[in-house]
Amino acid sequence: MRKLGWLVPALYILFLLLPIYWLVSMSFKTTNEILGAFTLWPKKFTLENYQKIFTDPTWYNGYINSLIYVVINTVISVLVALPAAYAFSRYRFLGDKHLFFWLLTNRMAPAAVFALPFFQLYSAIGLFDTHIAVALAHCLFNIPLAVWILEGFMSSVPRQLDETAYLDGYGFWRFFGKIFVPTIAAGIGVAAFFCFMFSWVELLLAKTLTSVAAKPIAATMTRTASSSGYELGLLAAAGTLTIIPGAFVIYFVRNYIAKGFALGRV
């Protein structure tokens, strides 16, 4: 029984990788091969699909747009969440508990509910179709998440650290920047990872708030699917490329991802 235990995760990982394999293998096939016959691996191996994406600006700009707003969002979310999480973990102030729960309720708001009012709001303030609009809109669910994760990490740091630093003559901001932030570096990594992830995968709001100048890659894919016929190979190549940034980021935080949630309070 115990010896066959490894089979469970192994089979599960196989199940996870099958659709991904299918996508990647399709990205190396020609459209004719995909539509013509069922093949388990590319018979006529081609890099044409990738070549098209890297040379056509409407394609590669999609990636650049997505990366720009995701990075802006991650930076804003973590920067404003840091002092807030510190306050929640160290201080008691009027309405602190209610405020914490109000923040979390925003994690529950269905994006579908906000699509139209977001469009109106960001059009009204003249930010429609800009990277900053998407970055700000994604703060709705990423800031609460970042505060939640960081608060967990900060609460696991003993308060004596703060007190010793003050006795040693550190001012608050110097202590915060020089001592406290490096202490919870892993927590910041995890929070940044989850902000990156949720902003990268979200499409409904990103699509609603952009038209041309800041159009995300995922939206480029859906629009191309309808306008240029059924170019499955091209779509598969574009899809494969969307997996890479996430896989890259996760490698750096692999030892901390699980811990991030274990420490967060409910």
Added chain:
Amino acid sequence: MGSKTHNAMGWLFVLPVVVLVAFNAIIPLMAVVNYSVQETFGNNMFFFEGVKWFEQVLHSDRFHASLGRQLMFSGIVLAIEVPLGVAIALAMPRRGPWVSVCLVLMALPLLIPWNVVGAMWNIFALPDIGMLGRLLNDLGINYNYTQQPISAWATLIAMDVWHWTSLVVLLAYAGLSAIPDAYYQAAKIDGASSWAVFRYIQLPKMKRVLTIAILLRFMDSFNIHTEPFVLTGGGPGNATTLLSIDLVKIALGQFDLGPAAAMSIIYFLIILLLSWIFYVVMTRDEEH
């Protein structure tokens, strides 16, 4: 850990967060509330209608049907993903080089844009050129998710299990790795069965992370939009039209702002209410 100090400075520290989130949450929510009580005939002319839209939505068969499908979807995926995720986390290696490999591979589906997940399964499950659809049909199973409601549902659920079980695994695994080895040694000395170890050591230690996992999975499965929209578009017919798909159809497709807004508010309240019930039930014991 010591008690927290009273410090009104706390408000200053949380101010940026409050301003940014409030800007995104309160202004749009007020817009939705506004629409939900008014009628418009275009030209930016609005008339106050009171609770008319709320009554209309609450009494509409269409809303009941989408809500029913939504509850069924969330119920099924929670019933599969939570036990499956826990079982996988229990079977995962605790240390060694395979841990990182497992964690990175398992996190992959979480990092794929939601419409790519939908598109990927859409093609993967096609009965003629997709791997899964082809395999099932070759095995003699009549499977075509674009035409049969049952196939569509099975595909939808398989896709969600594929997409999100890893989150439960990661959380449950985090809870498990926090258990000191001494607990297991003590259980071994007492000759405890593996069921007893699970029931009295592992499950209680995982309770907190499982609460988070169930809450997150519930909220996100109840809010799901992009993946089923790309996979089935709500079809065949209305078979997989979940609440949010219906909402977007009414709001952006038909531009019926009043009913859509009323539906949004009811939708949000249902999520808040159910999340609160989950939360209270799961943390009940900790009060004493």
